[in-house]
Amino acid sequence: MRYELHYWPTIQGRGEFVRLALEEAGADYIDVGNGSEEEGLGIPAMEPYLSGEVTPFPPFAMPFLKAGDLIVSHVANILQFLGPRLGLVPNDEALRLWTHSLQLTLADFVSEAHDMHHPIASSLYYEDQHVEAKRRAEFFIKERIPKFLDYFEHVLEGSPKGDTYLVDGMLTYADLSLFQVVSGLRYALPQAMQRIEVDMPRVVILVERVAQRPNIAAYLASDRRLPLNESGIFRHYPELDE
Template sequence: MAYELHYWPTIPGRGEFVRLALEAAGADYVDVARGSGKGQGIAATLRRMNAPALVQPPFAPPFLVHGKRTIGQTAAILLYLGPRLGLVGKSETSQVWTHQLQLTIADAVAEAHETHHPIATSLYYEDQRHAAVQRAKAFRELRIPKFLDWFETVLARNPKGSQHLVGARLSYADLSLFQLVDGLLYAFPKATARAMKKTPHVAQLHLSVPRNARLAAYLASQRRIAFNEEGIFRRYPELDG
């Protein structure tokens, strides 16, 4: 049974964390809002999300439909997919730890979004640029190093080696850290490069994850959406330093 991923069709955003897991596992999935077939497109996604009969409605995209299940919240989707796609260890300890890493990545992603929308997502960037410049400064100087340092520590302390965040195999947390770093490098190239000089294991993970054969094929394909200024990670030169 194919998975259905529902997410805004023009940005990588939070949907990309789910897409990377599906792609790395070679899973059979439909990227519904990006399709043009019957029952596809963004209207189909919104209709599904807002269906009055849905007993477990998602708060927002991304959401996953799998058989009768509809699951929202990026981290909850990965919690569900992890064991099914072989992207998390089998033990409870391993699963809770991988999830804890994912939730911290989610926090960093939310803070990256706040840098260009510190006042309201309902306002244009241009109308909150002054606050954005201030917020981005604190994010660059304090938060990027704090998050990357923590992941560096996790990699350095992994008893199975520093190639992976958890154990000796690729997990969805590795994929998500790759995407976080990739997004930070897009949005804050100078500040992120500076911070990464002190986090060699994180830098190495960011290089090694896309060498995975399935991921390499995916990243080179049209299915990979480029970062852009409508998404979470936006390159506004005045926000980098």
């Protein structure tokens, strides 16, 4: 099966959570958004799905995954679909629901990380809401980042199979996504994260463990890993850091 990942080009964004799972598993996939229009890829290849022109099941937004005739949208839903197929989730139903709930918590965390720099409207430039962003960032740094990371620290600490990975002692897509969130926050808020991470030793080790997995390490060193920038979800505006 050759999977098609449909997502905006030039940014990691929400597509990156799907890329990490595909890369870890060594799956065959096309990154449609970053492909060239001459080869029938790029934005023109994705738009007919969003408009509903070519499917009665139009995604609300990107990313979405095409797997044969199937279209799956929303990062958490895509990962839940890919998990069993890529060996990135346990077989047990209860543990799959648990992994999905961790992913949905990460999805909320990602949305809050985005809204830190866009607290008024996604359609406005950052520059047109930077005053509100500064105020929101203070609460995000003081209250929300510690709350979310502390949660994952406790999940690792309490896991019946030990704190190597979040779920059942095996690597799941939720570990890959937690790696991505922490990496993004380190880029966006380096000073705040340096301080906060001191209290999250298990999360820090997990992030390093994911980075050192052979397929992930090779991916991170490749040009398929796009650099973080100020068009994505995790943006470095120094004035928002502490």
